[in-house]
Amino acid sequence: MSVAVVRERLVLFLAAMARGSGSLAGDEEALLVVAGNPVRSVCATLAWRALAGALDDAGLT
Structure with a gap:
């Protein structure tokens, strides 16, 4: 899976969690x-936000 696909899925997932649907x-x-x-929402998105941070720190777009 490419970094671009991972980023797209991150954005879609976090947006859906913010809206509560998707x-x-x-x-x-x-x-x-x-x-x-x-509280559960924060836990459910923790790994996703950590992945986004790791990609940012590595300079991967």
Whole structure:
């Protein structure tokens, strides 16, 4: 999977979590269940935000 595809999925997932809805693939869609609970939402997005930070730190776009 290319970095561009990973970035696109990151953006789509985090936007869907912020809205509480969206059309995501498979397991990503299942995580939307927690979007209404702020504490669980933070936990559900932690790995995604860490991945985004790692890509940024590595200078990968």
